[in-house]
Amino acid sequence: MENVNDKQMRAHILAEALPYIREYNGKVVVVKYGGNAMINEELKNSVMRDIVLLSLIGVKVVLVHGGGPEISEMLKKTGKESRFIDGLRYTDAETAEIVRMVLAGKINKALVDRIEHFGGKSVGLCGMDGHMLKCEKQDEKLGYVGKIVEIDAKVITDALSLGYIPVVSTVGYDDEGNVYNVNADTAAAVVAGALGAQSLILMTDTKGVLRDREDEDSLISKIYVSDIPSLVKQGVISGGMIPKIDCCREAIRRGVRKVFIIDGRVSHSILVEILSDSGIGTMFVNGD
Amino acid sequence: MENVNDKQMRAHILAEALPYIREYNGKVVVVKYGGNAMINEELKNSVMRDIVLLSLIGVKVVLVHGGGPEISEMLKKTGKESRFIDGLRYTDAETAEIVRMVLAGKINKALVDRIEHFGGKSVGLCGMDGHMLKCEKQDEKLGYVGKIVEIDAKVITDALSLGYIPVVSTVGYDDEGNVYNVNADTAAAVVAGALGAQSLILMTDTKGVLRDREDEDSLISKIYVSDIPSLVKQGVISGGMIPKIDCCREAIRRGVRKVFIIDGRVSHSILVEILSDSGIGTMFVNGD
Amino acid sequence: MENVNDKQMRAHILAEALPYIREYNGKVVVVKYGGNAMINEELKNSVMRDIVLLSLIGVKVVLVHGGGPEISEMLKKTGKESRFIDGLRYTDAETAEIVRMVLAGKINKALVDRIEHFGGKSVGLCGMDGHMLKCEKQDEKLGYVGKIVEIDAKVITDALSLGYIPVVSTVGYDDEGNVYNVNADTAAAVVAGALGAQSLILMTDTKGVLRDREDEDSLISKIYVSDIPSLVKQGVISGGMIPKIDCCREAIRRGVRKVFIIDGRVSHSILVEILSDSGIGTMFVNGD
Amino acid sequence: MENVNDKQMRAHILAEALPYIREYNGKVVVVKYGGNAMINEELKNSVMRDIVLLSLIGVKVVLVHGGGPEISEMLKKTGKESRFIDGLRYTDAETAEIVRMVLAGKINKALVDRIEHFGGKSVGLCGMDGHMLKCEKQDEKLGYVGKIVEIDAKVITDALSLGYIPVVSTVGYDDEGNVYNVNADTAAAVVAGALGAQSLILMTDTKGVLRDREDEDSLISKIYVSDIPSLVKQGVISGGMIPKIDCCREAIRRGVRKVFIIDGRVSHSILVEILSDSGIGTMFVNGD
Amino acid sequence: MENVNDKQMRAHILAEALPYIREYNGKVVVVKYGGNAMINEELKNSVMRDIVLLSLIGVKVVLVHGGGPEISEMLKKTGKESRFIDGLRYTDAETAEIVRMVLAGKINKALVDRIEHFGGKSVGLCGMDGHMLKCEKQDEKLGYVGKIVEIDAKVITDALSLGYIPVVSTVGYDDEGNVYNVNADTAAAVVAGALGAQSLILMTDTKGVLRDREDEDSLISKIYVSDIPSLVKQGVISGGMIPKIDCCREAIRRGVRKVFIIDGRVSHSILVEILSDSGIGTMFVNGD
């Protein structure tokens, strides 16, 4: 049994969450979940508990997830050889189907199970449900890599209105019955836009945007989207960070108020971000 | 363009559906979908269109599906060797996971896609969603073959209340995060009971219960559950039919009004059954 | 008991109704019912069953009826002599009252009874109910022949919202307590417009508009309202057909999407029309 | 312009209505309307205004009407000779139809018109609407004189729930499509019972129950149903009053709280009755 | 027991209230209650009964009250000496607190008690509840005399929507936790405007606006706001009447349809005013 001082400190800290709880009450927050936070079992439980907690304090949380390593593993197991074109994996119909199985059948339902386990109500969805994500090929030579051409978020808002935490796998459909693998960051931005979300949180394996990549203390807390081009020019944003940042910009363009890139390797990083102005990662907002 | 007589005949036939439409209006019908009707692409489309049609004429349809051959195929592909104990397949955790992937990730979402394609609203669920199907091991030596110990059908009734056609994969959960493979017939009976369904329809690869297995014309149209024991004694019900009939009996015991065993190989067999008193398969009812 | 092939054919035909059911689901269809379909008892039952069926498959049907021969018969019985002015019957107050009695007291309530008999929910209304149809004299010398000057369709939409099939007699009121006889075709067009109906169906004793009146095979399936003047000029539309076509045009002008002139003598002609693109009568639509 | 004292007296009187308004707020009151109050045009307007007023102060009023003289008049006009058996009019199918026309087509809709004219919302119903009054022959030799064997008051409660004042003609239906003439007092009692009415008010051409028929001052204000037999024995209740009193007793038996016999020839007699404990007529209550 | 003639006259008078009841049904009426009507116990009960009656006949009444003499009395009791600046009482924080206690703690809750006693449902509110009346100092030298800078009437409309009669004390808040005394007439005008009231009724100790202050018969029944300036010029409106009239004008400017100055010393004056076109006081309307 903890002593009185501990309890008081806890109460004190909870009490200080008031303004943040007030800000997010009744608002939609889309969390893009991926990377290490998804592989480490302890971190996963921690994230799912945070999601349930946000839901209980009145935030309408939507969880969008990717599935990197588990997809590769299953492809390997089934003997599918990955073919690369200009460094990008070619996705044939069979691969797209395996992606769907791993995402919508394994990862998604396991996340739903965890959320329910911690006391939330949850339902697992993918782009087929309610014909949510209509796609076409992004580039003919990449096969069934999908570009979202139409989003119908009604199945998500229906779920939210009944108190469920929707977990979304980013696979898409088209009118011919094909299955598409959609980039999870991009899909999360599109979903957040369609829902008029207050925030989109991208969980990554980085600390956020660093002014000097060698110096972990050089984190930029807040970036106006209008400053992105010059940051790219300066080389602050480069390499694998560029598509992530494009995705932040796209979400803002679609009306999301704040987009966060946070470090999923830090436990409770979502709560940290939701509970402070400055946060621990990088926040993108409109304006200049 | 068809001629007037054809049109009239069509209209005439549609007109005659009136009493049946009236009977099922607003009622829940659970369809257990499996076997050949699921493999043949044309039959599949036909079944999905029938489901949408039933939904549009006011029936609350729930589709429960199995997945036999595709599971075996995927197990083979991934090099999982099936071990049999007393003739029953042993299901280790990895196999259970593959079952979930194939059912909830592939078959389920493909069915949802078809229903949406034909104009229905649909959402794909499994036993994890809303923690619907809580299981324990049916028999320790069979591994993760699940016996349902608790059902919470709220996620299904929520979906029905918003006009969705729920498609249900029969995998279950437990408090330790395990995945269970649940027999689809049994699960359909449990779900139908929990929903207070008017009818449960089991689509099979047989014509129904035949008095003489060699004579297709000896179909028994209606069986009172109290007559089952004597039919078993007489050998009319035997072999693989016994578990199916147990499942019919269980559904009736749980309050379902009528249970049908119909031939899924016949196109529109669901509509045929819903549109006639006698039907084309075997109907089980309470009483004697 | 019918054989399996018959049953299958039935199911097949029902299955093919899917796209049409989908199109009309939740939409308002106003049926103007009159002529032979109203006199022949068998046809009447057939029409009422069709109405109930449309209602059960989600169409919001409103039935507007006339009453020709029964009015004449009652006038004769009560010894009222009909006076004609320029070939049109003069309607004094007593005649208008008899019209109301026959329409709202006899025909209307008998139709309501039939609809209820076949399993529908129905309520009989006239222009007085909810002060729906406010009239003034169309022409002083014709007496109480009403021209609708104001429509308040709330009593109809209230009935539809509770699942009733409203049956409407076309008699109107004014602020002095007078009763007006209103032409049923015209009233149906006004009602359909006020309800934002998807379709108005006029049941007549003709096959539709024929290019050559002598040739029953010369039916024109589709007419754009902009083509009406030239069809009148050519004499294709002439005589008693002219007011009917004016009424079609008026309905389209008031926002009804499609107006049909169909042959009420053909059984299930409403279903035939609702179940096919071309139909058996003549369809009027906007545009050219 | 009236002077201040007048205005104040008016206000004073309105103010005193408070406890009565409170008692009836949200309650159902069924008014059986007939006799002289129905023939005299001025009285009719006065009754309809009172009905609208009751409705505006929160009473759920249902108006049930008869139609005596107008039915006879129409029968005469159409040359139907009335045949009497044991002093009761024989009702053949044609007569029943004329009754329906006069009641549901003429009187009912004229009342609806008046109510709407004075600012109420009203809808005219009969026993066919919503299959409200199911009948069988009361006595084979009287023809289509109906005895109510089943009442479904849903169409009335639906109308009340939407703020309408339902006006009800007492004609009934059976499964063969026959029309029945039902005694309006009896029907009003059955309707009031089915609605769980607070009060049933029977408007008559008498002052109420007089202890001495020759002395108008001998009015009995309140009668317990248990006292009726002795009043009949004493001859206080006799002749044409007996069926009326039977009807009061029946209404009480079906759960109506208070039944009033009031003098419809006195203007605003309904308001008088609703506004005072003793009232101007005779009140029947349960108990002894 | 009163005689029949009396009862009839009562009924007659009640019946004549119909058009007025119709006009105010479902509308908001704000009553500013003060002066002698508030001090005289009998008058108070009469006003509260009238309020309940209006509420029962469908008017949404809001009662705004002042508290003149009781405030002075309490200030005297507590030994607070009133300081006057330019003839206006200086309100320090302590005085403002005493005002709040007397208004919101004594008068308000006593009125609520009376309304409940006469059968209404009531809840007592002040400017703090739902942060309804945000104030700032009207004039620094007067201390905490409040000018309303923001009104949030949601707490009132919430109460009305649940059937309560809100009783409102006119004290205001600011962000620093100060208490303000707000002029009740002004507050009533602001509240009426925010509620889109049909009428604002100011109960005063005068007969209304008199053309000749010496002649009680010279009451002006109706004044267009555009005529106010010339009436001021002529000296018809002068002295203590000027702020009252400013308040009427302000209410009209904020969208209130009719504002009445009535004599609260006359019993049932509210009912008198609501029940006649001309009324007993002076009515202000827009236009000229």
Added chain:
Amino acid sequence: MENVNDKQMRAHILAEALPYIREYNGKVVVVKYGGNAMINEELKNSVMRDIVLLSLIGVKVVLVHGGGPEISEMLKKTGKESRFIDGLRYTDAETAEIVRMVLAGKINKALVDRIEHFGGKSVGLCGMDGHMLKCEKQDEKLGYVGKIVEIDAKVITDALSLGYIPVVSTVGYDDEGNVYNVNADTAAAVVAGALGAQSLILMTDTKGVLRDREDEDSLISKIYVSDIPSLVKQGVISGGMIPKIDCCREAIRRGVRKVFIIDGRVSHSILVEILSDSGIGTMFVNGD
């Protein structure tokens, strides 16, 4: 700006609140607020923030308050001399009125203002509102000290249903218009019982029940109501604590699940109690 470790610790602590938030989500908690927590301005703000926080995380909080010192102060100011009978203060009508003013007019509305200030929605009520607390004299010789004889909690549940935090002053009414001073602890127990509250929290100026009054470490964390008599016998519960404990027992008897006596002098003591099983005070539960 705090450092990352601090933020993480905060997040960690918030995360641990999950099971408690889950337990209280949607439940009613009645907080009896009084003593030092009410006098110290800083503590008051802290309590109000905690209340708002509980409300935002889905707890339906009702605040019941007393007013000790401020009442005495006002009585003194107005020169009312307190008369004591058997050590209890005699409450004449004037005193009761002053109590109401201080409670319902000053303290209540100031608390409402604070709650609104911190982002909650609040409304201030007393026993008159919705005629919530009907009283009679507890003991004739004590004057208007009220014993609650009837509670109608509808005005509280109405407020909760619309998202308000009701603040309740414990003054009562009777049918003669008298005002009663009701003991706040007792009233809180009655209110909690009527609301079917999950918990009643009594804020006091003690640590809870101590086994040895001299030893602050001898706090008893949990007491079964069946153990109270023996604790009284042992002298553990004695003096001023006895009425408090009676009140706990009464609340449990009325169906409240848990009653807490906590130390209001410790900041955030409510949160501490709601966030831990053992808590910092003494919990009373049913059973033995």
